[in-house]
Amino acid sequence: MGVTKTEAYTERQLRRANLCKALGHPARIAILEHLLAADCCICQDLTGVIDLSQPTLSRHLLVLREAGLICGTVKGNSRSYCIGRERWEIARKEMSSFFGELSACK
DSSP, rough: OOOOOGGOOOHHHHHHHHHHHHHSHHHHHHHHHHHHHEEEEHHHHHHHHHOOOOOHHHHHHHHHHHHEEEEEETTTTTTEEEOOOHHHHHHHHHHHHHHGGGGGGO
16 A cells, blocks of 8 residues: 555645544444533443443543544543644634535536
8 A cells, every 4th residue: 555645635635634534434433422511521421322342431531622623621530631622623614614615526
């Protein structure tokens, strides 16, 4: 498998691809849906809601954190997660713009 040549793509294309990658797994969608409904929760709560092992869940949370869609805080031995509201709004505008480009297509 070859190395992706990111220099061949625009910054906008890379942003959109990274966002889609973060949203591209049903477990991550389930995590986001839970956080949107709960506003904030502890990682241990997520393991009770989403049927994944702790290491797998942590990997999905990492991908979402790296995309900025969620943010986490540490308190003692617990990590709490919530929606990264600022990045969430940026992502919403980015995807809305992307899907809005259909009207320009003839």
